[in-house]
Amino acid sequence: LLGIKEPNGLFERSYCQYTCQMSQMPVWVKVILNISSFVLFPYYMIIYSDDTAYDHKNHKQGKAVFFDGGETIKIIPPSLREEFSQIIVSSYHDKILLGTDEKSIVSQIKRKYKFKPYFYTKCMLKIGLYAYQIRLHSPQAIITCSEDSFTVSVLTEYCRNLGIKHINVMHGEKLFNIRDSFVEFDRYYVWDQHYINLLV
Numbered sequence: 001l002l003g004i005k006e007p008n009g010l011f012e013r014s015y016c017q018y019t020c021q022m023s024q025m026p027v028w029v030k031v032i033l034n035i036s037s038f039v040l041f042p043y044y045m046i047i048y049s050d051d052t053a054y055d056h057k058n059h060k061q062g063k064a065v066f067f068d069g070g071e072t073i074k075i076i077p078p079s080l081r082e083e084f085s086q087i088i089v090s091s092y093h094d095k096i097l098l099g100t101d102e103k104s105i106v107s108q109i110k111r112k113y114k115f116k117p118y119f120y121t122k123c124m125l126k127i128g129l130y131a132y133q134i135r136l137h138s139p140q141a142i143i144t145c146s147e148d149s150f151t152v153s154v155l156t157e158y159c160r161n162l163g164i165k166h167i168n169v170m171h172g173e174k175l176f177n178i179r180d181s182f183v184e185f186d187r188y189y190v191w192d193q194h195y196i197n198l199l200v
Helices: 010-022 027-047 078-083 100-112 117-137 152-161 193-199
Strands: 063-067 086-090 141-144 165-169 187-189
Touching: 010 100, 010 117, 010 152, 027 100, 027 117, 063 117, 086 117, 100 117, 100 152, 117 141, 117 152, 141 152, 152 165
Parallel strands: 063 086, 063 141, 141 165, 165 187
Antiparallel strands: none
């Protein structure tokens, strides 16, 4: 019905998920989101800009950052808690930072999807959130519970470019819904085989 073809690369995976989610949204909401994003994008690019030199590849062994999304750290499987000796809990309301590398990725996304301001603006903000935590903590991995965000495949690409694992953990009941289509992480922990079948 939506005419979506198999995506080529992680940027396209995020865009396909975005398309699925927008299909469930009223037209007036999409119009408001795109107009406000078009206006705010250049403002965000300026206020969050920080081109201070930084070695992104200096990862600290055994350290991970967990974006909790309002969930408790207890949702992280014991095997992950054993793998990483230090898991720092962060919030999606934390600081945003856009360095040279981040702005380069955002520019690529904007060029490819220039008529989708909500898509590239939300990707920019999420990349900036990750960038701040990466600079602050130099983690080996970022753990999240946000498979329902269309930005996650873009974030997986961003993390891979920096040699960081992007890991998702299941945090609540999951039903068959098009909004979760096309996500890609390095690892995705679910409760049992039923959810593997559902997501595949």
